[in-house]
Amino acid sequence: MKRRERAGAGVGAGDKTFGDARLCAAIADRITFRCTLIQTGTESYRYQTTQESLFAASERPGKQRPGGGR
Template sequence: MNLDRKGAKLLFQIFTEREERKTTAVATNSPFTEWDKTFGDARLCAAIADRITFRCTLIQTGTESYRYQATQESLFPTPNRA
């Protein structure tokens, strides 16, 4: 999903208003290095990343999708070796 500048500024404002008041959870499948493509402005992207990573807990679940793996296993089952 890509945001225009107005949308990115609005998201920044939401994060700023919630800072130190409420817990905010953010989930993404994009690494921080690709966020500038989503927000379209490198400076605004850096400000958003700075806001949401201040005193945060990052949980990395890995790069492999368990859904993709399950689909592959159902389509191409491993033959039994008896």
């Protein structure tokens, strides 16, 4: 079975996934309770490739950039 991933769905997209910002905060709180979070200070490969593909798409003639500009 192939796993689906949502491109660009980061921490801030939880309310779109779960439909309620308070529910998303409660889930994140439960998951991270008594955890040690390690921040590496680097961007992930998936984040970098998503940003590059969005930039490449926005530079094509006739396409609008995210946010409505050209």
